[in-house]
Amino acid sequence: MMHIAASPRGARLLGAGAVLGLLQACSTTPTPDPASTPQIERELLSHSLHIETGEPLVMDTPHRSIRVTESRLFSIRQYDAQGTLQDEHRQYQTLPWADRTLTIQLGELAVTRQTDSDGQLRLNLLDEDIVPVDFDQLRVIELDAQATPEVRAEAMLLIDRDLRSVLHEASELIYDNLEEDEVSQWVDRIERLRQLGLKEEASQLENMLILLTTGDPQLQGDFVQALDNATTPQE
Incomplete structure (x- = not known):
């Protein structure tokens, strides 16, 4: 019986054929059809901000911790591979309004403050950019947070009469x-x-x-x- 040895060139051709066959097999492997897999839809129903000013409403010290949270309400729908609704529920999400700008209105003066990663900021009425305010006339502090033109929150704080006197004197002691x-x-x-x-x-x-x-x-x-x-x- 005669044995015919394969030439190096023939071996290379056989190897190339095997690779080509593998590639063809991979190319014919069916890919998942998105229409045949379960689908989840999420719809935003509401979006709001909330400013927590703490207690009491009337400030009797120059400092106050402010916290802003952002809430979203979603409708969640889950469909099976045939498009049949399997489940529908609502999901409520509340997160800190982190690293965002809050506007603070003090009479005719407006200043801004940045929330931290926890959505908090510290209001200090003796900060240098606030002391130009006429404390004798200051009665109300208005806080305004705005995520979009449609989504915003407002809150207010009142100023105790004795605190107004303290602020007036303290600002002169610190800066004049x-x-x-x-x-x-x-x-x-x-x-x-x-x-x-x-x-x-x-x-x-x-x-x-x-x-x-x-x-x-x-x-x-x-x-x-x-x-x-x-x-x-x-x-």
Whole structure:
């Protein structure tokens, strides 16, 4: 019996034929028909925002934590492969209104604040861009969140009469003519803020003055010493 050895060229041709056959088999494999698989439809029914201003409605301190949430209501429909409705239900989704801009109206002045990743922001009525407000006349703070022209939320806060007086005095203590004061007057400002119950602002002013006097070690040393003397009980 004779044995005929396949030539290298023939082997390559046989290999190419096998690959071609495999490709043809793959090309004839049926792909899923979208019409034959279950389908899920989701329809937006409503979209709204909500501003949580906390309690009480009347602000008696300069600070308030604000939270904004975004809610959506969906209709969910699930169909089988034949297009028959299998299930229909509603899905309610509430998420933080994260990293979005809230408009705050204070009398004739409008400022904006950005929510954080939790949809929260901290309102501080002694922020530098707010203090130009005439606090003696400020009665209402209006908050406005707008996702689209059709989707928005509004809320308001009232200002306590005693707080208006505190804000007026505190804004002058923090911002008015610091560079013209003596060291002892700086200390008086800080102590007065503490007396008004504004410990956070007192600490911020103290730190700011220490930073501002960095270029004058003598002045900074005098200020730090005056602070120590003011906080040391007198015998």
